[in-house]
Structure formats: structure tokens, C-alpha cells
Amino acid sequence: MSAKQIVLAARPKGMPDESAFRTEIVEVKAPEQGEVRIKGLYYSVDPYMRGRMSDAKSYAAPYEVGKPIVGGIVAEVLESKAEGIKAGDLVTGRVPWATEVTVPASELSKIDANLAPPSHYLGILGMPGLTAYFGLMDIGKPKAGETVLVSGAAGAVGVVVGQLAKQQGCRVVGIAGSDEKVDLLKHEFGFDEAINYKTTPDMTAAIAVACPDGVDVYYDNVGGEITDAAIMNLNFHARIALCGQIAQYNVTEVPMGPRLFPRLLTRKVLLKGFIVSDYLDRVQEGFAALAKGVKEGKLKYRETVVEGFDNLPKAFLSLFSGENKGKMIVKA
Numbered sequence: 181m182s183a184k185q186i187v188l189a190a191r192p193k194g195m196p197d198e199s200a201f202r203t204e205i206v207e208v209k210a211p212e213q214g215e216v217r218i219k220g221l222y223y224s225v226d227p228y229m230r231g232r233m234s235d236a237k238s239y240a241a242p243y244e245v246g247k248p249i250v251g252g253i254v255a256e257v258l259e260s261k262a263e264g265i266k267a268g269d270l271v272t273g274r275v276p277w278a279t280e281v282t283v284p285a286s287e288l289s290k291i292d293a294n295l296a297p298p299s300h301y302l303g304i305l306g307m308p309g310l311t312a313y314f315g316l317m318d319i320g321k322p323k324a325g326e327t328v329l330v331s332g333a334a335g336a337v338g339v340v341v342g343q344l345a346k347q348q349g350c351r352v353v354g355i356a357g358s359d360e361k362v363d364l365l366k367h368e369f370g371f372d373e374a375i376n377y378k379t380t381p382d383m384t385a386a387i388a389v390a391c392p393d394g395v396d397v398y399y400d401n402v403g404g405e406i407t408d409a410a411i412m413n414l415n416f417h418a419r420i421a422l423c424g425q426i427a428q429y430n431v432t433e434v435p436m437g438p439r440l441f442p443r444l445l446t447r448k449v450l451l452k453g454f455i456v457s458d459y460l461d462r463v464q465e466g467f468a469a470l471a472k473g474v475k476e477g478k479l480k481y482r483e484t485v486v487e488g489f490d491n492l493p494k495a496f497l498s499l500f501s502g503e504n505k506g507k508m509i510v511k512a
């Protein structure tokens with residue numbers, strides 16, 4: 181049995197291109213005790229993977245050059261030598277980017293396709309959904325009547341943050357990179373207001389207009405100048421859930437921004453960086469809340485689906501030009 185796999189060909193500097201990836205044909209080994217052979221149905225591309233392409237020390241180990249990229253997957257079990265999993269089961273986990281692969285069953289969990297379309301386990305019912313839930317609820321701690329501002333608002337994490345904040349009775353304002361996304365946030369996801377940062381010359385002023393009572397919770401997915409502008413609008417005792425800094429993932433030299441820490445000090449702001457894996461012991465709680473919202477139709481979700489395993493690198497790279505609305509998924 182042979183399969184295609186995609187490996188890291190070279191560590192990119194700055195914005196990567198497709199030369200950072202290489203496709204190889206490999207033999208798929210038969211499963212041994214405790215292992216399963218799976219076929220990929222849906223693959224997740226996520227901004228954090230850019231960090232793993234670099235060898236800088238971080239919370240996750242770097243990908244190795246010449247070795248497969250590892251990412252989120254929804255797969256069908258083809259052959260099983262593991263207890264509790266049989267051929268035909270649908271599973272999710274983090275495994276090498278390959279059309280077929282044999283992995284320990286302990287790295288996978290079964291999914292319930294009756295609850296939601298299987299690909300949702302890579303988005304709202306997976307890592308991005310849990311990130312939204314814990315960052316907002318545990319760090320943002322939004323209260324009814326407060327204003328929640330979300331950057332990267334039209335992406336996998338952002339659309340969930342906005343809807344959860346609305347459920348808490350907040351005014352919710354999103355920041356995103358196109359008029360189409362602004363429209364989507366306001367009319368599909370129920371945001372009270374949204375700002376296109378690509379066509380807005382003065383973001384500090386635009387946030388002030390969209391958030392007339394100031395910002396109580398800033399859920400930061402992007403960093404950079406957008407975050408500088410958000411900080412200028414924070415209320416006393418505001419909370420910043422520092423989730424992502426995608427505006428800086430490809431920079432080769434970090435630009436010097438305005439020094440805004442005095443503002444955080446004098447407004448007595450709480451700023452907390454977090455990684456979703458900090459909440460491993462509370463995954464059941466987060467999943468239950470998200471699953472309930474999906475089941476009852478109270479949490480909407482959207483995917484941008486790119487067809488074809490070979491297009492995984494292209495789909496990943498397009499996260500940095502904002503091609504996706506909601507979660508970017510690759511369908512095998």
C-alpha cells in the first residue's frame with residue numbers, strides 16, 4: 181500500500197511559499213497491536229503551524245525538515261488492531277499530512293457524525309472552538325452590558341468568540357480584512373458592528389465610534405497595529421485574551437510599535453497569553469458548551485473548503501492573505 185505524504189522541505193524565512201513543502205510517495209505499514217490505518221477525509225490548516233515550521237523555541241516542538249507536517253485531521257479507519265475502534269469509524273486527532281497513515285489509536289478519538297458534519301471537529305467542535313471558549317470565558321470573563329472587541333473576527337476562532345460574547349449579553353464588535361467579511365459578521369453571526377481594517381485609515385478612531393462605551397474585553401487574534409488601536413480604547417479593568425499574533429508570524433524584523441504599557445498600567449488592564457492546551461483538563465466542559473450551541477442551532481459556523489490533498493500547502497498559505505471565511509479546511 182502506498183500513500184502521498186507532505187513533508188517540510190525547508191524552513192522558510194518570512195512569508196513561506198510552496199517550496200517549503202514537498203510531496204512524497206511512501207509505503208503505509210500494516211497496523212500492529214494498538215494501531216490503526218486511517219484514510220484522511222478532512223485536513224485542518226491552522227496559523228500556529230507557521231510557528232512549527234521555524235526552529236525557534238516555542239510551546240510546540242518544531243517540525244523536522246524532511247519529516248511530515250503534522251496537523252489536525254478527520255479520518256476514516258480502514259483497518260484496526262486497537263480495542264474499541266473498528267474499520268469504518270470516523271476519528272479525529274493530530275497526525276502526519278498523508279492520504280493514508282498508520283498511527284497509534286491512542287492519538288485519535290472517535291467522533292459523532294450525528295451531532296455535526298465531521299469537518300466541524302476541526303473547527304467549532306475542535307481546537308479553534310475550544311480556544312474561543314476558554315480564552316473568552318476564562319480570561320475575558322465578559323459580563324452582560326460590556327463591550328467585547330474581537331480581531332481576526334471572521335476566522336475559525338473569531339466567529340465563535342463573537343457569538344459566545346453575544347450569548348453573554350455583550351455588545352460585540354469584530355475586526356476583519358474585507359467588506360464581505362464585515363457583512364458576514366454583522367448579518368450571519370450577529371455582531372453589532374464590524375470594521376474592515378484594510379480600508380480604515382484610523383483604526384483607533386473607528387474602534388472608538390464602534391465601541392462608544394469603550395472596550396471591556398479585547399480578544400486578540402492578530403496583534404500589530406490593530407492591537408495598538410484596540411489598546412487605546414480599553415476601559416478601566418479591561419481584560420485582553422491574548423490568543424494569536426498572526427500579523428507577526430511572517431515578519432523577519434519585529435517593528436517597534438508605540439510603547440503602550442503605561443496605558444495598560446493606568447487602566448489597570450489584565451493581559452493574559454494562553455494556549456488552548458492549558459485547558460486540557462476542562463476539554464469536556466468546553467466541548468459540551470459548544471456542542472449544545474451547535475445542536476440547538478445557537479452557534480452558527482462556516483467553512484472555506486479547498487478540494488484535494490495536494491492543495492494543503494496552498495490552503496495553509498492562504499490563511500495569511502485572509503482567503504478563508506470561518507474555518508479553512510482541505511477535503512481529500
Ligand SMILES: NC(=O)c1ccc[n+]([C@@H]2O[C@H](COP(=O)([O-])OP(=O)(O)OC[C@H]3O[C@@H](n4cnc5c(N)ncnc54)[C@H](OP(=O)(O)O)[C@@H]3O)[C@@H](O)[C@H]2O)c1
Pocket residue numbers: 226227228307308311332333334335336337338355356357358361401402404422423424425426427428454455456457499500501502503504505506507508
Ligand atoms: N492560543 C491558542 O491556543 C490558539 C489556538 C488557535 C488559534 N490561535 C491563534 O488565533 C488566531 C486565529 O486563528 P484561526 O484558526 O481562527 O485563524 P483564522 O482567523 O481562521 O485565519 C487567519 C486569519 O487571520 C487574518 N490575518 C492574516 N494575516 C493578518 C495580518 N497580517 N493582520 C491581521 N489579520 C491577518 C486573515 O483574516 P483577515 O481577512 O481578517 O485579514 C485570516 O483569514 C491566530 O493568530 C492563531 O495563531 C491561538
